[in-house]
Amino acid sequence: MMVFQEIIISLFEECIMLDRALEEMQKKESKIVDKLSFKEQMACVLLKVGRFEEAEKTYRSMLFMNPDNYKCFIAIQKCLGLYSENGQYSTDDVDRLCTFYSSLKKEYGWSSVVKVNYLKLFLFFLCSFMLNCWVLRAHNSILIYVVFIRSILQH
Structure with missing residues (x-):
């Protein structure tokens, strides 16, 4: 019986009837045996x-059960608006990602x-730092170079 209902929920999802799928899932929650798959x-x-806050809360509870689940980290980033399909992030996003992964660390x-x-973020900063140093040297702006290095060291 539950397999049939799971198929119906999947069909609702595929037909982009997500609100209806959500309703059905909430109705059947107590009868579902595989709680992790359900979550x-x-x-x-x-x-x-x-419904990003609810999704984040659910993903964080799953992360508590399995902290090595890469999909949960990506999903939480999406909930927080910190995920980029092409891997391009603004400096503000990188700061927020650092804060996010610092708390998770x-x-x-x-x-x-x-x-x-965490290593990826460090490498991102390192590459940005080296690129900025190269650009600054190219313009012979030693004063700006020193100010830039001080700002990096303060973080």
């Missing part, structure tokens, strides 16, 4: 519908996903 599906639909410091993403 995944629920969070995904919440994200698609644009305190909670899930042993998670390989947190370590890898």
